[in-house]
Amino acid sequence: MNQRSSNLLDEALGLDQSIEPWPLRGRIVAIEDQVETSGSFVLHHILKRSLSPNSSNVSIFIAFSQPFSHYDRVLRKLGCNLVTQRDNNRFFFFDMLMLQCPGGDEGISPECGLIALYGKIYKTIVALPEVSSKNVTIIIDDLSLMEVAANGSSDYVLDFMHYCRTLTTEFDCSLIALNHEDIYSSADRPTFLLQMEYLADILIKAEPLATGLASDVHGQLTVLNKGMNYRQGSSRNKISNFHFKVKENVVECFYPGSQG
Amino acid sequence: MVMEDAEAPHHMLLLRNFMSQGLVHNQPLLYASPAIDPRGFLGTLPSPAASKDEKSHKHDPDQEKGLRIAWQYKKYFGESQLNFDGQRDGKHEYSNEFDLRKPLERHFLSAQRVDCVSIQDSPNLSALQDRSATFLSQYPRNDGSISCAGRIAIQSFSAPQCAYSNMEWDMLSFIRSLKSMVRSSNAVALITFPPSLLSPSFCKRWQHMADTLLSVKAIPDEDKELSQLLTGYQDMVGFLNVHKVARINTQVPVILDATTFSIKLQKRRFLVLECLNQAPVDGSSGTSYGTSGSCSGSSKTGNLDF
Numbered sequence: 091m092n093q094r095s096s097n098l099l100d101e102a103l104g105l106d107q108s109i110e111p112w113p114l115r116g117r118i119v120a121i122e123d124q125v126e127t128s129g130s131f132v133l134h135h136i137l138k139r140s141l142s143p144n145s146s147n148v149s150i151f152i153a154f155s156q157p158f159s160h161y162d163r164v165l166r167k168l169g170c171n172l173v174t175q176r177d178n179n180r181f182f183f184f185d186m187l188m189l190q191c192p193g194g195d196e197g198i199s200p201e202c203g204l205i206a207l208y209g210k211i212y213k214t215i216v217a218l219p220e221v222s223s224k225n226v227t228i229i230i231d232d233l234s235l236m237e238v239a240a241n242g243s244s245d246y247v248l249d250f251m252h253y254c255r256t257l258t259t260e261f262d263c264s265l266i267a268l269n270h271e272d273i274y275s276s277a278d279r280p281t282f283l284l285q286m287e288y289l290a291d292i293l294i295k296a297e298p299l300a301t302g303l304a305s306d307v308h309g310q311l312t313v314l315n316k317g318m319n320y321r322q323g324s325s326r327n328k329i330s331n332f333h334f335k336v337k338e339n340v341v342e343c344f345y346p347g348s349q350g
Numbered sequence: 351m352v353m354e355d356a357e358a359p360h361h362m363l364l365l366r367n368f369m370s371q372g373l374v375h376n377q378p379l380l381y382a383s384p385a386i387d388p389r390g391f392l393g394t395l396p397s398p399a400a401s402k403d404e405k406s407h408k409h410d411p412d413q414e415k416g417l418r419i420a421w422q423y424k425k426y427f428g429e430s431q432l433n434f435d436g437q438r439d440g441k442h443e444y445s446n447e448f449d450l451r452k453p454l455e456r457h458f459l460s461a462q463r464v465d466c467v468s469i470q471d472s473p474n475l476s477a478l479q480d481r482s483a484t485f486l487s488q489y490p491r492n493d494g495s496i497s498c499a500g501r502i503a504i505q506s507f508s509a510p511q512c513a514y515s516n517m518e519w520d521m522l523s524f525i526r527s528l529k530s531m532v533r534s535s536n537a538v539a540l541i542t543f544p545p546s547l548l549s550p551s552f553c554k555r556w557q558h559m560a561d562t563l564l565s566v567k568a569i570p571d572e573d574k575e576l577s578q579l580l581t582g583y584q585d586m587v588g589f590l591n592v593h594k595v596a597r598i599n600t601q602v603p604v605i606l607d608a609t610t611f612s613i614k615l616q617k618r619r620f621l622v623l624e625c626l627n628q629a630p631v632d633g634s635s636g637t638s639y640g641t642s643g644s645c646s647g648s649s650k651t652g653n654l655d656f
Contacts, residue, residue: 125557125594131601157533163599187530190523234555238526242519270558277551305605336602 098343099132102313102330103292105139112140112147112225114264118255120290122271122283127309129296131336133231133268134161138170140227140264141180147225148218149175150182150211154235158183167338182214189239191246204240204250211254215261226261228254232268233286244282255289271295291316299333307333311343351560352542354506358568360588360613361542363450363621365503368540370395370448372501373458380465380485382478383505384512388466391505392459396448399620451619469504473513475524478504482528489536502532502539508547518552525559533598561596566613580612580626588613590623 100106104113119136123129140147151161161183162172175181184207191203215226230236233247240246257263267286274283287293293314299307313330335342354361372379373395381388467481482502489500507525508515515521525541532539545553545565557563567589569576577583590611595604611623 125554125563128597128601128603134601157530160599164601167600187533188527190527234558235526238519238522238555241523270554273551273554273558276554277549303603303605303609308603308605338600338602 098330098332098345099135099311099313099334099341100139102294102311102315102328102332103136104315112145112227112264114140114227114266114292115225116258116262117264117291118258118289119264119266119292119294120286121266121268121294121296123268123296124270124272124298126298126303127296129268129294130155130231131334131341132294132296132311133229133266134164134168135341136227136266137161137229138165138168141170141172141175145225147227148180148182149227149229150184150214152184152186152207152211152228152230154186154189154239155231157187158185169339179218184210186236186239191240191243204236204246208250208253211257215257215263226257226263228257228263228265230265230267232270233282234270234273237282248282248285251286251289296334306335308335310334310346351556351563352540353545353557353563353565354542355565355567355588356544356546358566358588360566360568360590362505363613363615364564364566364590365505365540365542366395366450367448367621368501369503370397370454371445372499373454373463374398374445377499377501378463378465378485378488380467380482380500380502381505382467382469382481382503384468384470384509386468386470388468389464392464392466393453395454395459396450397452397454398445399447399449447620449619450615450621469507469512469514471513474517475514475520479524479527483531486531486535486537491535496536498536500535500537502528502537504539504541507541507543509544510547515547518549522552522555522559525556529559529561557593560594561598563592563594565591565593567591582612582614582624585614585616586612587615589626 097106103119107113114136121129121132137149137151140149153161158172165172172181172183176183186207189203189207211228218226233251236247236250237244251265251267254263254265258265269283269286271283274280293316295312296309297312298309303309310331310333313328315328315330317327332343332345334344352361352364369379369381369392381391383391385391465481465485467478469478472478485500485502489498508521528539528541543556545556548556569583569586569588573583580586590613592606592609592611595606597603608625610626612626614622614624616622
């Protein structure tokens with residue numbers, strides 16, 4: 091595996107330093123992608139890093155998009171065994187594929203499904219041993235499907251995200267969420283997307299190249315890291331932009347023109 | 351999912367092929383359409399094309415013997431499951447070519463093989479969801495080999511004559527639920543829809559939902575520019591674009607060499623998809639592939655032309 095090639099993404103996220111304490115502690119990461127270029131590989135990469143054998147991180151994965159078998163196979167090729175991690179209580183998988191909040195006219199609030207989900211996450215975290223409860227990464231794939239599950243009630247989804255945000259302050263959790271930027275950019279009022287971008291400490295955008303798709307470059311990533319902490323104790327915003335190629339066992343990241 | 355073009359019904363060609371292919375290979379079909387009587391459409395399904403190598407052109411119930419291999423599906427089926435055999439050359443053939451002028455034989459269209467649903471008058475999507483769930487429950491995915499597969503074809507899902515067509519979130523919920531059910535079964539679903547009738551934001555949501563996303567586009571007759579740019583333009587009826595290919599159990603995107611294909615009807619009988627070929631450029635004129643001007647005729651020379 092080309093250790094160096096994945097460092098551009100790790101560098102942008104602050105993961106190139108040590109894994110303990112988890113650099114994404116207490117931070118919210120928003121990943122945005124488009125139909126032409128999927129950003130799910132970034133989720134997989136962060137999940138793999140969070141389940142590094144050298145750390146005591148725990149990951150809670152909220153899946154609206156794919157079943158467990160999909161992520162299991164993808165992560166295996168990346169060198170991470172989710173079944174083992176699940177058995178060791180380091181990985182919790184919440185299958186939300188069939189979650190559908192009932193319509194409002196049935197007298198049951200659409201919030202009920204999301205409230206129950208939040209309760210489940212909270213209970214899982216408080217049940218963890220002390221040291222693990224300080225290193226929890228909550229991953230959501232993806233927010234647009236959570237909206238569908240909530241019958242279009244974006245406000246309820248935002249409320250849910252705000253509740254999850256309290257977990258980042260109370261328990262130092264990391265919150266990673268994927269969403270599809272092109273859904274909202276073509277809407278009249280992209281409020282939901284803007285709210286998420288505002289909440290996020292790190293914003294990652296996966297976009298196609300202006301020249302279209304190619305077999306050796308799958309797209310470009312732009313990472314905006316707000317208030318990145320440097321060793322000297324100072325913090326400032328950092329923007330990184332680079333190209334990427336997604337392989338089964340690694341993501342290669344490189345500056346434009348540097349790939350031979 | 352296939353995005354339709356309001357100018358021409360080319361999605362119907364894909365739908366017919368999909369439906370016929372499944373029925374011919376013993377894959378039961380659930381077909382839903384906005385028509386009052388969807389069963390009427392079954393009469394337009396094409397029959398498998400006779401193989402070019404066949405020495406005799408007898409069209410009898412055993413005509414499947416002449417089918418050519420197009421896919422390697424045969425390794426997933428037990429020998430006994432195939433209800434036809436290409437005993438010639440000892441190969442079992444999977445049909446990918448159909449003759450649009452020859453309707454599919456009636457015995458393929460029995461009620462046991464094809465279940466039809468009209469979605470025009472449904473006030474909501476519960477009935478279609480229930481029918482889909484019942485259908486898919488017959489093809490659960492086990493760890494063992496695939497013994498039987500099923501196909502779902504939904505035509506013009508958001509057509510305005512459907513009573514639920516303004517219930518955008520309900521349609522999305524249905525697609526999401528169907529996708530989940532299909533993922534855990536040995537089945538494939540093909541949904542066509544008119545994107546121009548959805549708001550841009552919802553159209554994007556639908557596109558993200560699709561595992562594989564295609565679009566068809568009509569091309570105008572007698573377009574002089576196109577006829578000069580493309581070889582075989584006069585035989586083309588439209589374009590097929592591949593926007594996205596399913597990535598299940600992998601994070602690696604599928605990058606195709608070509609994403610746009612021409613749709614041709616060979617002898618008005620056979621649906622043919624071909625990569626586009628540009629007409630030869632006249633090298634001496636100095637024009638590049640990027641221009642859309644005339645390639646062979648004389649053109650006005652600008653001040654900077656040599």
